Amino acid sequence: MILIGQYDSPFVRRVAVALQHHGLAYEHRPWSVWANAESIAQYNPLRRVPVLVTDDGEALVESAAILDALDGLVGPERALLPPAGEARRAGLRVCALATGFADKAVSLLYEHVLRAGDRRSPVWVDRCVTQISETLDLLERERAARGGDFWLGAFSHADIAVACALRFLGEAHPSLFDAARRPALAAHAARCEALPVFAAVVQPLHVAV
Template identity: 35%
Template sequence: MRLLYSALSPFARKVRVLAFEKALADRMRLEPAAPYQDEAVRVLNPLNKIPTLVTDDGEAVYDSAVICDYLDGLAEPRLIPQGQPERRRALTLEAAADGLGDAALLVVRERMRPEGERRQDVFERQLKAIAAALDLFESVDLTVDRFGIGEIAVAVQLGYLDARKVVDWREERPALASWFEDVSKRPSMVATDPSAS
């Protein structure tokens, strides 16, 4: 398998952490891609986004949630619950984390615009989504005993908020901060830490 990725992409990191946790990382060749700079990924993915996975049969798979679902079926332990309501809850937590990531990316891209051209309404709308998602993560009692798809999705997005200095989120969310400190020590998180690459 080949994974088109960048070290800073939180969505690609979600795939890499899940692959690591399932001992599949060695079967996945990492190929750097720069979707904001060129069009190389578009032949595989019409959206020209990373992560994009190419299976051993040459099939292109995207987006990150679909790649994680594919990888989860390849080996134990299952990190996406099979039965309801656990499956629905885990995937909803993943969706909230991915949505926070989409909002954080928009904030980062908006900050790259010349100062006079930055749109205040974009910041307000996206920062509101980020704050509400963080409040949700603080309230859901994340536990270090479980590191499934939902927890992985949350952890990589918190890492992105820190790496890109999007918001200071720890002070009002002590449970989330303490959980993140603990899970950041997992080998899968250390191996994919964007600040280490």
């Protein structure tokens, strides 16, 4: 398999962590959505990452769809979310919230990178900050209420999605994540980042357009 995209993307990284967890061999092509856009377009015309090219040449796109395919590949006993039921719905909800605030963090980053100060939209910036902050507040309350090492009791895609999103947020917008204010999320992120499967796929944030 081939994983396309840089590990500083929370979406690419969550796929890489799952691949590492399952011990699935893959070639990593750390292509940039800017510098290598046309190379990415050969596999995904949206020029977005991650892309996972399977051994039979199929190009899978969008992190949730890729991870669903990996769960199917390893089977229900090893899958990082069950195939159906309450635990699956709960896990998918947490993943959606985590990737949602990560997406807003990406949008906010590009607003700062691509627009000079007087060209930035204060309405858009405020909206993104509000969406991120209120989602973090919700996730903090829910993580604190659950306790334990992992969100659903056992290591799952929910743990991966939240930890990858928090690392990106902390690097892209450090002022938006206060560990003292959100100790349950901070502890969750630290616990995940200490795992070998996370440590194996780390790249400092770098944006070049």
